[in-house]
Amino acid sequence: MPTLAIIGAGHVGRTFGRLWHAAGTFDVVGVLARSAASAQEGVAFIGAGFPAAEVAALPVADVYLLAVTDDQIVPACAALAASRPLQGATVFHCSGALASGTLEAARQGGARLASVHPIRSFADPAAVVAAFAGTFCGIEGDEAALALLVPALEAIGARPVAIDPAAKTVYHAAAVFASNYLVTVLDAALRAYQAAGIPEDVARELARPLAQESLSNVFRMGPAQALSGPVARGDYATVQRQQAAVSAWDADTGTLYGALVPPTATLAARKVPKTASA
CATH class of the missing domain: 1.10.1040.20 (ProC-like, C-terminal domain)
Incomplete structure (x- = not known):
């Protein structure tokens, strides 16, 4: 089972973490948030992982999900790339407006890149978890990254739809x-x-x-x-x-x-x- 580390303990990160953990798709090994309390809340919701309040404490993983706001994607990716080798890892974000190319720092470290944008509201993560099946997800990125992520999405009932990264906006x-x-x-x-x-x-x-x-x-x-x-x-x-x-x-x-x-x-x-x- 591939390991997954989540950067950002907000609604989207928690939801994906819990769904993939429950489905046995990914082994969630860590959740990084701005505070120890927020990281711990994310781990509690997911039911797995080590809570980390700084990127150096985040466990090394096969897959990294950047579930942060759009303006934090580039700096969060840069911090991740500076903290560890990423050769062979998959790094993806969930922005609907930005393409996977914003993760260039991870690519320079040898990672495969993608973006996965779930097309729904995440105001109530528990409700989304209960009714996630059938959710469309706009996907784009490196072929090797998508080869891993598409089956993972399908395992939790998502419906991946390929989009043109040049037309992401x-x-x-x-x-x-x-x-x-x-x-x-x-x-x-x-x-x-x-x-x-x-x-x-x-x-x-x-x-x-x-x-x-x-x-x-x-x-x-x-x-x-x-x-x-x-x-x-x-x-x-x-x-x-x-x-x-x-x-x-x-x-x-x-x-x-x-x-x-x-x-x-x-x-x-x-x-x-x-x-x-x-």
């Missing part, structure tokens, strides 16, 4: 569109309902079926066929009136409305017309 932006900016647009809808005199709780109930049915249609039919409304109908007189009214109510929301019209028109142009029934 665009890949991560896709998640922002699908999650963060979707919330921003829905907030604009709820505020607009309230501007029309509808109480917030009622506004949520009005928007809920529209949003849920639209999402369902996107994933069932594809975005172009799911699109409806004035732009899809080519009713630009209504679009202009709405943008003017929204801008008069709230300038920033009016700007958002206007920014969405051109890409929505492009999407509408992709819509396949319904064929007349015989």
Whole structure:
């Protein structure tokens, strides 16, 4: 069984550590955190490993997971590479925005590099552990590293998806569109309902079926066929009136409305017309 050392005792590191330990995929030998208490908490959650508060105390391993924030990946990797030989080891991080090339210090030490980005929220590690099966993970890196990590991911029910490291930032932006900016647009809808005199709780109930049915249609039919409304109908007189009214109510929301019209028109142009029934 390959040994695994985890740098970073946060939610992602703890979750992967516990899943791999429970599956018998990796022998978790150490957890490094900024404090001894945090390292000990990580070890307790995982159920294995030696708690380390400095990189020199982290046990040598076959595989190193850098489960740290994006801004700490490069310095954490440099510290790891300076602390021990890495020839033949696998070093990977879990950033959705950075490619495995950020681990260059480990490569210089002879390590094989990869990145594994689990596509889900880790707000509650215990809940994620219980329902991890089926989680997609964006992967890229050296062939030898992936040959080790892909079976390890599959052993805990993950669904690895290969991504282009050169497009890693665009890949991560896709998640922002699908999650963060979707919330921003829905907030604009709820505020607009309230501007029309509808109480917030009622506004949520009005928007809920529209949003849920639209999402369902996107994933069932594809975005172009799911699109409806004035732009899809080519009713630009209504679009202009709405943008003017929204801008008069709230300038920033009016700007958002206007920014969405051109890409929505492009999407509408992709819509396949319904064929007349015989």
